[in-house]
Amino acid sequence: MLALIDGNNFYVSCERVFQPWLQGRPVVVLSNNDGCAIARSDEAKALGIKMGAPYFQLRDLERDAGLIALSANFALYGDMSDRMMTLAAGLGHTQEVYSIDESFIDLSAIPGDLVRRARTIRKRIHQWIGIPTCIGIGPTKTLAKLANAIAKNAERKPGSYPAQHAQICHLGACTPEDLAALLAATEVGDVWGVGRKIGAQLREIGVHTALDLQRMSPAAAKAGWSVVLEKTVRELNGVPCIEFEDEPPAKQQIACTRSFGHPVTELIELQEAVTEFACRAAEKLRKQNSHTGQIMAFIRTSPFRQQDPQYSRSASIPLPSPTSDSAHITQAANAIVKRIYKDGYKYAKAGVMLMDLQPATREQLTLDFDDTMPENRVRLMLAMDQLNQRYGRGTLKLASAGAPKAMKLWAMRQERMSSGFTTDWRGLACVNNDRST
DNA sequence: TCTGGGGTCCTAGGACCC
DNA sequence: TCTGGGGTCCTAGGACCC
Numbered sequence: 215m216l217a218l219i220d221g222n223n224f225y226v227s228c229e230r231v232f233q234p235w236l237q238g239r240p241v242v243v244l245s246n247n248d249g250c251a252i253a254r255s256d257e258a259k260a261l262g263i264k265m266g267a268p269y270f271q272l273r274d275l276e277r278d279a280g281l282i283a284l285s286a287n288f289a290l291y292g293d294m295s296d297r298m299m300t301l302a303a304g305l306g307h308t309q310e311v312y313s314i315d316e317s318f319i320d321l322s323a324i325p326g327d328l329v330r331r332a333r334t335i336r337k338r339i340h341q342w343i344g345i346p347t348c349i350g351i352g353p354t355k356t357l358a359k360l361a362n363a364i365a366k367n368a369e370r371k372p373g374s375y376p377a378q379h380a381q382i383c384h385l386g387a388c389t390p391e392d393l394a395a396l397l398a399a400t401e402v403g404d405v406w407g408v409g410r411k412i413g414a415q416l417r418e419i420g421v422h423t424a425l426d427l428q429r430m431s432p433a434a435a436k437a438g439w440s441v442v443l444e445k446t447v448r449e450l451n452g453v454p455c456i457e458f459e460d461e462p463p464a465k466q467q468i469a470c471t472r473s474f475g476h477p478v479t480e481l482i483e484l485q486e487a488v489t490e491f492a493c494r495a496a497e498k499l500r501k502q503n504s505h506t507g508q509i510m511a512f513i514r515t516s517p518f519r520q521q522d523p524q525y526s527r528s529a530s531i532p533l534p535s536p537t538s539d540s541a542h543i544t545q546a547a548n549a550i551v552k553r554i555y556k557d558g559y560k561y562a563k564a565g566v567m568l569m570d571l572q573p574a575t576r577e578q579l580t581l582d583f584d585d586t587m588p589e590n591r592v593r594l595m596l597a598m599d600q601l602n603q604r605y606g607r608g609t610l611k612l613a614s615a616g617a618p619k620a621m622k623l624w625a626m627r628q629e630r631m632s633s634g635f636t637t638d639w640r641g642l643a644c645v646n647n648d649r650s651t
Numbered sequence: 652t653c654t655g656g657g658g659t660c661c662t663a664g665g666a667c668c669c
Numbered sequence: 670t671c672t673g674g675g676g677t678c679c680t681a682g683g684a685c686c687c
Binding site: 244247249250252469516518563627 | 653654655657660661662
Binding site for chain 1: 683684685686687
């Protein structure tokens, strides 16, 4: 048996822990650049705000409906996530952290009443961390995810499912009849792995609910779509096809891409931005102790500005010898940008991707025995990472990153960000010591 | 004026090989 | 009277997830 535990409206809930006056009000958290809504409180969902809705379209709701929009504070969410995951791990023996707000827990060989155990953990997370959660339990990952969706909907939309499934739903403990009834009440699009496109195709052939999909033959799922949907069908029938991963596999590629705060036209500015992205990507690369063998970079105009001429191009170059050296990676990324840059466009976004990743320990057998990552470079990069970790991002950087970022057109807009309540001494909450109150 | 970022996996089709 | 067959590898693009 597996559990899936996740935080409700996670980013909004993190903000509410430290700003209790946000409780009960419609709140959204915005993506980078204050671009669009990426988390919504129940009250915001009730206003009809869709996932990914552009912020500029929500302005009237701020004025008329008391909507509060906050810039994303990812440092805070990451820290709150660590705390939540630590407590969630107490549910079973092993944990797979699946995303910033979700983890699977292996419950096999856990004796006793699983629902009661889940209730204890849920309460503890709420009491100690302040984050509301839902827990789904089932024999496969897909069923645990589905149970979690049922637990959420039963809580938020009373009447959609029997009330006993609210917050915690254990599909493994249902009778076959009850399970079928729950699956029949669940739209096929709510099944993990069924997105917009495949959902529409399924509905077209009369598959509307999770129960319809469960009863489809795996062969038909594979023939009509792919082995991915075939696995989904099998998992809905209680046959595990998606493995549980206790420890995260090393990444196969690492990206750092950003939309700009304002359009950029000059090559030199693009290169400053790309230098920063390349350094951030290199930092992530060293953190997982890998080397990259190929660098890709892209620049593009905004597809939303139809009135402007459009241009989008990417290119990649293989490295003579795999490296994690920020200077080499930056040099390659800048060479690409110089090559693909064309004058006369308003650039809106750029990015760097590191491909062909391999363990840093792997021995390089180049013909001329040219060691491109000698020991002193490794130590230099390590020192740079440690300084930036300790004193803040940008403490030590390459000269090609240019002057301070606040001056840059491409720098992100983040006008409504909360404090680093748990990640920065200056952001610590202050207890009111006014004696007159 | 203003529309995110970072991943994974699968498939089809072309290049290439013998 | 009409151009083999089978295999691998790579890449681009699509679909999905949060």
